[in-house]
Amino acid sequence: MEKVEKKIQMVDLLSQYEKIQAEIDKAVLDVIHSTAFINGPDVKAFKTELEKYLGVKNVITCGNGTDALQIAMMALGLKPGDEVITADFTYVATAEVIALLGLTPVLVDVYPDTFEINIEAFEKAITPKTKAIVPVHLFGQCADMERIMQIAKKHNLFVIEDVAQAIGADYTFSDGKKQKAGTIGDVGCTSFFPSKNLGCYGDGGAMYTNNDELAAKMQMISNHGQRVQYYHDSIGVNSRLDSIQAAILRIKLRHLDEYAAARNVVANYYDKVFANHPKIKTPSRVKNSTHVFHQYTLQLNGIDRTKLREQLASRGIPAMIYYPVPLHLQKAYLDSRYKAGDFPVTEKLCATVISLPIHTEMDEATLKYICDNVLELLN
């Protein structure tokens, strides 16, 4: 097999930077020379540009995606004892903030083909104490938002979209109306962690909402609960996006659609190579959503995953397990309500998934090298 020159990585942030280096370097230096490190003009400009891109009335920036979820739940007035439903198959942050605020995380299983939250399971989990649902748009495509919104409306639930992995994805309703992921529910929460689809060069996050009153509350809570400086109306947090990160994000936002397209080229290539392989299941697409492929995740059938990962690593190919343990079996989240076997789909996924490198700078030679090796090792 032809050897690839460049080291293969899950995400190649250096090559991506090199293509926009002059612009980024200038923007970062401009912030340094302005000394407007906090709440500078780039933060306001980024907020406005992201609102326009998403077609949403309000974007409030904050320190990271986990804070975004926490601030959203605080602003919605959720109280200890309130139940919040979310998927068992997700990154821990989603459930962490629910628990941290003294709310009760109620976990439900996901669909085996798309990895998104199971709608029947969601509806069944609703009790009189349920106040909100957090659909996670896992790996880059939307959960079934049309049905989630219908059920939420019927039961008077808040919808907090965790859009950390799916910024830019489009959801189409059955009447043809299109909306960006994260702008459909009461609030969307995203992350600008470097490896996310719109990543900065440090930590960052944001909330989106069309509700002006909720936007004002989230703005206030993210800034120590003050509307006017030194007058504190509620208990808040200190969570902000700094100006250097905002300046970087302004530049990268202009490339976001092109980045999503590049990720789709990679995903389509993998799909084609691995289609109908008896030992691999390729990820299914959600019908009403575009996919921005934060991750490309295969399910293995009858393969020693640990051994495969070691063999791939020895050939210079990284592969990751997102996620190895279901939330309900994590030590910190063990709960007498749940036991092994309760969420069979998530449990099976955690045992069989493997994510291959996918990013904006992947060339065909690298893709071919990865695929040839995976196929050879599965034989």
Ligand SMILES: *Cc1c(COP(=O)(O)O)cnc(C)c1O
């Ligand atoms: C990354 C991520 C978060 C948290 O974002 P941070 O910026 O790392 O705090 C939350 N939910 C999901 C699904 C994520 O992937």
